[in-house]
Amino acid sequence: MIRRVTLALRLLLGAVFIYAAYTKLRQSWLLFALSIDSYQLLPEWAVFGLARTLPALELALGVLLVAGVWLRYLSIAAAAILALFFSVMVVSYFRGAGIDCGCFGLGEPLSAKTLFRDGVLLAAAVVLVAYTRHRSNP
Amino acid sequence: MQLFASALLLAALVISAPAAQTKSTRAAGPVTAAVRIDLFSDFQCPACKVLHEQTIKRVKEEFAMKGKLRLVHHDFPLPQHKYARQAAILAAAADRLGKYDDVADALFRQQESWSQSGNVDAVVDSVLTPEERKKLREIAKDPAILAGIERDVQLGTRMKVGSTPTMIVTHDGKPNPVVGVVNYTVFSKYLNTIVGP
Numbered sequence A: 001m002i003r004r005v006t007l008a009l010r011l012l013l014g015a016v017f018i019y020a021a022y023t024k025l026r027q028s029w030l031l032f033a034l035s036i037d038s039y040q041l042l043p044e045w046a047v048f049g050l051a052r053t054l055p056a057l058e059l060a061l062g063v064l065l066v067a068g069v070w071l072r073y074l075s076i077a078a079a080a081i082l083a084l085f086f087s088v089m090v091v092s093y094f095r096g097a098g099i100d101c102g103c104f105g106l107g108e109p110l111s112a113k114t115l116f117r118d119g120v121l122l123a124a125a126v127v128l129v130a131y132t133r134h135r136s137n138p
Numbered sequence B: 001m002q003l004f005a006s007a008l009l010l011a012a013l014v015i016s017a018p019a020a021q022t023k024s025t026r027a028a029g030p031v032t033a034a035v036r037i038d039l040f041s042d043f044q045c046p047a048c049k050v051l052h053e054q055t056i057k058r059v060k061e062e063f064a065m066k067g068k069l070r071l072v073h074h075d076f077p078l079p080q081h082k083y084a085r086q087a088a089i090l091a092a093a094a095d096r097l098g099k100y101d102d103v104a105d106a107l108f109r110q111q112e113s114w115s116q117s118g119n120v121d122a123v124v125d126s127v128l129t130p131e132e133r134k135k136l137r138e139i140a141k142d143p144a145i146l147a148g149i150e151r152d153v154q155l156g157t158r159m160k161v162g163s164t165p166t167m168i169v170t171h172d173g174k175p176n177p178v179v180g181v182v183n184y185t186v187f188s189k190y191l192n193t194i195v196g197p
Helices: A002-025 A029-038 A044-067 A071-094 A112-136 B002-016 B046-064 B084-096 B100-109 B111-117 B120-125 B130-140 B143-158 B184-195
Strands: B035-041 B070-075 B166-171 B174-179
Touching: A002 A044, A002 A071, A002 A112, A029 A044, A029 B174, A029 B184, A044 A071, A044 B184, A071 A112, B035 B046, B035 B184, B046 B070, B046 B100, B046 B184, B070 B084, B070 B143, B084 B100, B084 B120, B084 B130, B084 B143, B100 B111, B100 B120, B111 B120, B120 B130, B166 B184
Parallel strands: B035 B070
Antiparallel strands: B035 B166, B166 B174
């Protein structure tokens, strides 16, 4: 049972990270920089740095999750990244910033729906962390 | 199919653009420019004020006025902003007097005060001569002014504008929505990659 849930969760999260990376890499990195900048939380140098590196990081994380290697550490990394995204989105949403989510390319406004979706993904990542720890410490 | 939809959208944008013969300053830059920015904005929205003052004015000066792109302002007064429609009507009327920029700047600069008091007229009047004020009142009654704003709102709705400010940057026939406030440095870096030399 645990093995099946772990497999399903890592495939789900891996696919989501790969798709998120694909939607960003197929367009100019500067368009993603604009999405990050609209959150109005980071200085310009950090906006540019994040826009250049995050899609590659998401791709690597997605591929490794699907491959199922270093699962104990990668599940923690996935949960940490999703927790960061979720916190930033919650803060921006309640600040009333009418902005793009920037999650899967352009054109998706930050909304209750996007918060719910990221919340579900975060919950999935937390469960994956718990299950991989369980498997590592029988 | 997607290309056809983009072409239709582009045609709608061109048709809805402020008429060239009215020396409108709501639109700047050559109609034939390869890059077009359609800005959907609300005079009562605080984020629109920030975008206007920090980014749009410079984009207009550095890109549109230099012929590198076409920038078109569309009104998108949100229902929750009580005085936004009135402000949009007065700004559109001011455009016919060639005073759009002055009125838009004043409306954004004093947004906080008229958003609370509702005294939009006083702000508009502060940048007009007595004669211009009289003319503006007459022009504002023209049903075409309100119809133009309604057209902008319909266009925005068709383009899935969900909040303000939203810029639709169209390049190579592909519209890219940029939602919210973006800094000039970041935005100009992107624009420089698409406007060409």
